[in-house]
Amino acid sequence: MIGLPHHAVFLAVRSLRHSWRRSLLLALVLGLSLGVPLALASLLERASTDMRARAAVAPLVLGAKGSESDLVFGALFFAATPPRGLLMQDLARIEGDGLGQAVPFALGATAQKTPVVGTTIDNFDRRGLRPASGAMFATIGECVAGAEAARALGLAPGSRLYTDPASLSDLAGVFPLELTVTGVLPPTGTPDDGVLFVDLRTMWSIRGLGHRHDDPGASAAPGALIGQDGERKIAGEALPIERKAADGIAADFHFHGDPSTFPIDAALVYPADAKAQAILLGRFTGKDETLQLARPDQFIERVLERIFGVGRVLGAVAVATAALVLLVAALAFALSIRLRADELALMRRLGASRGRVAAFLATEAAMLLAIALAITAVCALAAPLLAPVVMRLAAG
Amino acid sequence: MLIETTDLVFRRMAGEKAAFELRVPAFALARGAALAVRGPSGSGKSTLLALLSGELLPFEGEVRARGRSLSSMGDAERRAYRATCVGQVFQTFELVASLDVLENVLLPFRLHGSLALDDDARARALELLERVDLADKSRRSIDRLSHGERQRVAIARALVTQPMIVLADEPTGNLDPALKRAIAELLVLEARAANAALVVATHDESILGSFTGVLDIGSLRGGSR
Numbered sequence: 001m002i003g004l005p006h007h008a009v010f011l012a013v014r015s016l017r018h019s020w021r022r023s024l025l026l027a028l029v030l031g032l033s034l035g036v037p038l039a040l041a042s043l044l045e046r047a048s049t050d051m052r053a054r055a056a057v058a059p060l061v062l063g064a065k066g067s068e069s070d071l072v073f074g075a076l077f078f079a080a081t082p083p084r085g086l087l088m089q090d091l092a093r094i095e096g097d098g099l100g101q102a103v104p105f106a107l108g109a110t111a112q113k114t115p116v117v118g119t120t121i122d123n124f125d126r127r128g129l130r131p132a133s134g135a136m137f138a139t140i141g142e143c144v145a146g147a148e149a150a151r152a153l154g155l156a157p158g159s160r161l162y163t164d165p166a167s168l169s170d171l172a173g174v175f176p177l178e179l180t181v182t183g184v185l186p187p188t189g190t191p192d193d194g195v196l197f198v199d200l201r202t203m204w205s206i207r208g209l210g211h212r213h214d215d216p217g218a219s220a221a222p223g224a225l226i227g228q229d230g231e232r233k234i235a236g237e238a239l240p241i242e243r244k245a246a247d248g249i250a251a252d253f254h255f256h257g258d259p260s261t262f263p264i265d266a267a268l269v270y271p272a273d274a275k276a277q278a279i280l281l282g283r284f285t286g287k288d289e290t291l292q293l294a295r296p297d298q299f300i301e302r303v304l305e306r307i308f309g310v311g312r313v314l315g316a317v318a319v320a321t322a323a324l325v326l327l328v329a330a331l332a333f334a335l336s337i338r339l340r341a342d343e344l345a346l347m348r349r350l351g352a353s354r355g356r357v358a359a360f361l362a363t364e365a366a367m368l369l370a371i372a373l374a375i376t377a378v379c380a381l382a383a384p385l386l387a388p389v390v391m392r393l394a395a396g
Numbered sequence: 397m398l399i400e401t402t403d404l405v406f407r408r409m410a411g412e413k414a415a416f417e418l419r420v421p422a423f424a425l426a427r428g429a430a431l432a433v434r435g436p437s438g439s440g441k442s443t444l445l446a447l448l449s450g451e452l453l454p455f456e457g458e459v460r461a462r463g464r465s466l467s468s469m470g471d472a473e474r475r476a477y478r479a480t481c482v483g484q485v486f487q488t489f490e491l492v493a494s495l496d497v498l499e500n501v502l503l504p505f506r507l508h509g510s511l512a513l514d515d516d517a518r519a520r521a522l523e524l525l526e527r528v529d530l531a532d533k534s535r536r537s538i539d540r541l542s543h544g545e546r547q548r549v550a551i552a553r554a555l556v557t558q559p560m561i562v563l564a565d566e567p568t569g570n571l572d573p574a575l576k577r578a579i580a581e582l583l584v585l586e587a588r589a590a591n592a593a594l595v596v597a598t599h600d601e602s603i604l605g606s607f608t609g610v611l612d613i614g615s616l617r618g619g620s621r
Binding site for chain 2: 007010011014015017018019342343346347349350351352353356
């Protein structure tokens, strides 16, 4: 009986190859019917792990009153726009009496469609996050790229890019600000990987709250220089607003107004202790309160509860479908054997035993199943890659 | 003698009654013999071939291969006899569509453990394809062959194991009239070249001239008992 498995494999491969469309379809249907429930479970598991881990970054999130979902998903996942209305001076209600630390965030801008997030160095100190290459931003116009953002945009320390206009209607007003990449963060497997971090002042400049002017004497614009008092040049209204911050001219930027009244979108709040947390939570519950203090861990658990509720229903449907498909596939295979009755009878007439014919068919079925299981494995392994999509869908 | 039979009786039963009975007088086949078994459809030609291959056993009498009765063999031994000592050609060619020409010729080696698919077997298969004028189509799909070419592949497959007897059941039944005689002559020629005995079941009078003997079983058919 030398070579029996070898010949069974040979005949099975030839048979599967001969009817490759039928074989592939059968393997695909089988593989997907088994893979989809596994992928769904794997995806939800990964998404929930990621979301819980991210929610644990800060115990509390401060923002303007409005959608709690927008606040949490905006502040922690950069996937939503928090309600407007939070100002820098509001952070004093957290930090003023030493109850905790508030790390501000300003969102809403993009550069080459990649989110730009304004914050302070405290954000990185809190997480012990330092650039893997280059240095942290230090002044207006500098940015630090998340690992994935740097890879996608081909950024390295020294690279430059412009922010995108806020909207087409802003083309004539707020011009893009040039950013210089000073560092690239290490991969963290969190939403931090996909954004560009800048100093809050840079974000305010992007929003048009800060700017610098061209040298009135050097400007070619007619009416840019309307007079001179000794060494002091007097600029006219026609003096163009300069949108470049690089090459050592960042210090020329200036802001109009009181920075404590400048807008931010959210703040991650780190209470000094449990008691401080309880006091802070009570502080923002008044009827006329314009701000809210959300607990990301509790919020994420409520979101996951909803997702898993839907997931359980989908999972049950997928398992029932898989069972049906398995039955149909078994019937299809049995039918294909009947259609090949002449071929199998020939083998018997040429001297093959029933066992050898059965081994040949079993090998063919096993190979089909192996292809199907490979497709199932690809589904299950690839599904976690879609976890960010689930998170975005959850963010609405 | 390679093959000897005593008077054979085979019955196909329907309950207690015999729905069909075949009686064949004793005969013997030597190497190189080419016997045509003639008879109308349903006369039992295919049944006689099945008795000679050991696929069926007679109710009375016996078939002896090199002096050994097939009836005395166990199932496994009869399968081994069929795989190693018998080459078979069928009316509808019975080729495997998923295999190419050469792979079809070598198929018997993949079906029974007592046949080794080695270099000698491959060389013999290629030589046979050369002899039936299909050497240049050895890697061609069966679907792309004409009926005549398919039957030549079947002839090569029947001879590749160097059998002592080749059994062909209506081998020209599905061929054009012009091809029938050519295939019959090829079968006789190649069986003789392989030093095998040949038994061909046919009801086609036009090919009988190719054979050294004719056994007419049309008049031997028994009625129901």
